Amino acid sequence: xxxxxxxxxxxxxxxxxxxxxxxxxxxxxxxxxxxxxxxxxxxxxxxxxxxxxxxxxxxxxxxxxxxxxxxxxxxxxxxxxxxxxxxxxxxxxxxxxxxxxxxxxxxxxx
Amino acid sequence: xxxxxxxxxxxxxxxxxxxxxxxxxxxxxxxxxxxxxxxxxxxxxxxxxxxxxxxxxxxxxxxxxxxxxxxxxxxxxxxxxxxxxxxxxxxxxxxxxxxxxxxxxxxxxxxxxx
Numbered sequence: 001x002x003x004x005x006x007x008x009x010x011x012x013x014x015x016x017x018x019x020x021x022x023x024x025x026x027x028x029x030x031x032x033x034x035x036x037x038x039x040x041x042x043x044x045x046x047x048x049x050x051x052x053x054x055x056x057x058x059x060x061x062x063x064x065x066x067x068x069x070x071x072x073x074x075x076x077x078x079x080x081x082x083x084x085x086x087x088x089x090x091x092x093x094x095x096x097x098x099x100x101x102x103x104x105x106x107x108x109x110x
Numbered sequence: 111x112x113x114x115x116x117x118x119x120x121x122x123x124x125x126x127x128x129x130x131x132x133x134x135x136x137x138x139x140x141x142x143x144x145x146x147x148x149x150x151x152x153x154x155x156x157x158x159x160x161x162x163x164x165x166x167x168x169x170x171x172x173x174x175x176x177x178x179x180x181x182x183x184x185x186x187x188x189x190x191x192x193x194x195x196x197x198x199x200x201x202x203x204x205x206x207x208x209x210x211x212x213x214x215x216x217x218x219x220x221x222x223x224x
Contacts, residue, residue: 034212
């Protein structure tokens with residue numbers, strides 16, 4: 001059975017702090033790992049990674065995959081209140097085999 | 111979200127009644143999915159479709175059926191609703207040509223079974 005573990009489950013930080021969110025996975029026939037941000041409604045896509053060791057950046061967010069360690073890290077620098085959300089990690093073994101973690105709930109306070 | 115809509119947005123129904131949720135897309139994407147999201151479980155796949163009339167089960171398909179008679183519509187039916195099916199249901203779409211953009215999710219349907 002495919003498994004995804006995200007940590008921490010939740011955290012509260014002050015604006016300007018840097019946070020690191022972790023994702024560990026066990027997925028059959030791993031193909032890619034996706035990260036989503038979920039605010040009040042639907043999850044929105046952030047990143048997709050397929051190769052180890054290559055960091056992807058989007059503004060203050062960066063993401064790296066380690067296929068040897070079966071893990072991924074999402075970093076957010078200079079956090080803002082708008083970063084408050086649940087961050088979901090989703091490793092994929094194919095189109096119909098995406099397993100979502102339960103998420104890390106991030107709260108950024110002014 | 112643009113290109114994908116779910117209806118209804120909220121529904122309260124009684125135990126034992128059939129319920130149908132609708133997902134409609136205007137993106138002409140091949141793949142469509144139904145997920146449910148519950149505290150402590152994250153998003154779990156119920157059923158998915160890889161084309162018109164082509165569907166398959168996900169990890170939590172018991173008590174649910176789906177139909178896809180047109181590319182743009184994917185229906186989820188709870189044959190006889192139970193309280194354990196109280197959840198938020200999300201539809202998602204994806205396409206081979208846009209795999210680097212992951213899934214696009216609808217805004218969700220909050221279903222309460224009383």
